[in-house]
Amino acid sequence: MKYSVVIFPxxxxxxxxxxxxxxxxTAYAHIPPYIRLKEAFDLEEGKLPQLVxxxxxxxxxxxxxxxxxxxxxxxxxxxxxxxxAIQNKEPFVELHEKITTCCxxxxxxxxxxxxxxxxxxxTDDELKDVYGQLSMAKFDLTSEIDRFHLIYExxxxxWSVYQTFLLKK
Amino acid sequence: MKYSVVIFPxxxxxxxxxxxxxxxxTAYAHIPPYIRLKEAFDLEEGKLPQLVxxxxxxxxxxxxxxxxxxxxxxxxxxxxxxxxAIQNKEPFVELHEKITTCCxxxxxxxxxxxxxxxxxxxTDDELKDVYGQLSMAKFDLTSEIDRFHLIYExxxxxWSVYQTFLLKK
Numbered sequence: 001m002k003y004s005v006v007i008f009p010x011x012x013x014x015x016x017x018x019x020x021x022x023x024x025x026t027a028y029a030h031i032p033p034y035i036r037l038k039e040a041f042d043l044e045e046g047k048l049p050q051l052v053x054x055x056x057x058x059x060x061x062x063x064x065x066x067x068x069x070x071x072x073x074x075x076x077x078x079x080x081x082x083x084x085a086i087q088n089k090e091p092f093v094e095l096h097e098k099i100t101t102c103c104x105x106x107x108x109x110x111x112x113x114x115x116x117x118x119x120x121x122x123t124d125d126e127l128k129d130v131y132g133q134l135s136m137a138k139f140d141l142t143s144e145i146d147r148f149h150l151i152y153e154x155x156x157x158x159w160s161v162y163q164t165f166l167l168k169k
Numbered sequence: 170m171k172y173s174v175v176i177f178p179x180x181x182x183x184x185x186x187x188x189x190x191x192x193x194x195t196a197y198a199h200i201p202p203y204i205r206l207k208e209a210f211d212l213e214e215g216k217l218p219q220l221v222x223x224x225x226x227x228x229x230x231x232x233x234x235x236x237x238x239x240x241x242x243x244x245x246x247x248x249x250x251x252x253x254a255i256q257n258k259e260p261f262v263e264l265h266e267k268i269t270t271c272c273x274x275x276x277x278x279x280x281x282x283x284x285x286x287x288x289x290x291x292t293d294d295e296l297k298d299v300y301g302q303l304s305m306a307k308f309d310l311t312s313e314i315d316r317f318h319l320i321y322e323x324x325x326x327x328w329s330v331y332q333t334f335l336l337k338k
Contacts, residue, residue, distance in 0.1 A: 001180060008329050011170060015324045022325065029198030032329040149330060155184045156191065160177050160201040161318060161330040 002153040003043050003162070005055065005099055006034035007092075009116065009143035013069060016141060017084060017118050024082065024119030024130055031159040035067075035086070035116050037096050037148060041106035052163060054102035055150055059165035062098065064146035065091040069116065072134040078110075080127045082119035084139065089114050095148065171322040172212050172331070174224065174268055175203035176261075178285065178312035182238060185310060186253060186287050193251065193288030193299060200328040204236075204255070204285050206265050206317060210275035221332060223271035224319055228334035231267065233315035234260040238285065241303040247279075249296045251288035253308060258283050264317065 008014065017033035043051060066088075073085040086092060092114035100108060119130055146169065150162045177183065186202035212220060235257075242254040255261060261283035269277060288299055315338065319331045 011321060011323055011329070014329060018323060018325050018327065032323065032327055147332070149333075152180060154180055154187060154201065156187050158187065158201055160180070160183060161333065163316070163335075164318075164330065164333040166332075 001043065001045065002040050003051070004036060004040040004151050004153075004159070005038040005148060006031075006036050006151055007145055007148045008032055008034055009067065009069075009145065013084075013116070013141050013143045017116055020082075020118040020134070024122060024126075025117060026121045027117070027157075030157050031151070033116055033118075035092065035114055037092070038099050039106075039108050039110070040153065043106075051102060052150065055099065055148075055163075055165050058095070058098045059148070059167055062095060062167050064144065064167040064169055067092070067143050067145050069139055069141040069143075071139055072118070072131065072137065073115070074127065074131050075113075076124075076127055076131070080120065080122045080124065081115075081117055082122070082127065082131055082134065083115035083117045084141070086114045086116070091145070170212065170214065171209050172220070173205060173209040173320050173322075173328070174207040174317060175200075175205050175320055176314055176317045177201055177203055178236065178238075178314065182253075182285070182310050182312045186285055189251075189287035189303070193291060193295075194286060195290045196286075196326075199326050200320070202285055202287075204261065204283055206261070207268050208275075208277050208279070209322065212275075220271060221319065224268065224317075224332075224334050227264070227267045228317070228336055231264060231336050233313065233336040233338055236261070236312050236314050238308055238310040238312075240308055241287070241300065241306065242284070243296065243300050244282075245293075245296055245300075249289065249291045249293065250284075250286055251291070251296065251300055251303065252284035252286045253310070255283045255285070260314070 014033040021028040068087040069084040183202040190197040237256040238253040239256040
């Protein structure tokens, strides 16, 4: 089964993100808005307890923090993805590094840039158009981040939550 | 904000349910397949810690169990809903009763019948047709139930998971 580790930001940030995702993100109906901490990876069910125990340990040793989403950015030309960029990347990078020390067989493909996807699978023309509009908009969204989630993918591409892990307060 | 408390059954049961929900359930893209333990209710954010602490206490004092889905049923004529019926209702009823003792201001509208919705908002003709077909099919699905989830609804009707609560093993 395919798993991933993500953060769902505050409902306000999720609602703002979904107002764009509804139009521009092909995964809109598959998962609520998320910040990915570890790329999707295959795991045998037998190894799940070891992963859960690792994630619990990471959560127990990491403090809650605030995130600020301050502008729209894109991974073009690597990927035609548009995302809300995060101003304070450090706490996300720290979480990412702690989480990915486990299960070393699933290497990350991309350098880690914390982001909240609001558009994907856009054509070059769509990307230019949408990014052109959104890059002029002002964003000033903050979210308390006090938990992350281990999620898994169902056969139809929909993601379901397996477990929440609460950060130290 | 609107909250609810639900169980997401095993991925195999979710995948079977989604093969029907994709065609017959208008909430297919809003939430993975679920068994509702408490009807959706409004809660001020300030009262959230009290609810979380109550749910934690319920989880700590309830043992994990198995559920068996054995046939398709319907709430017609009350609601044009088709669902996977649960053979062993008792552990769900126990969880429902423990959970709903909290936050008494939000009374349940319906008598509690644990079920996994696979179709809703069907016309009478559709319901008759689909239920006629599915009621002849044999179902023998089991799922280990070792957790439940507190979820909340975003402005666009999509549900996001707030927290997982693990039952006693």
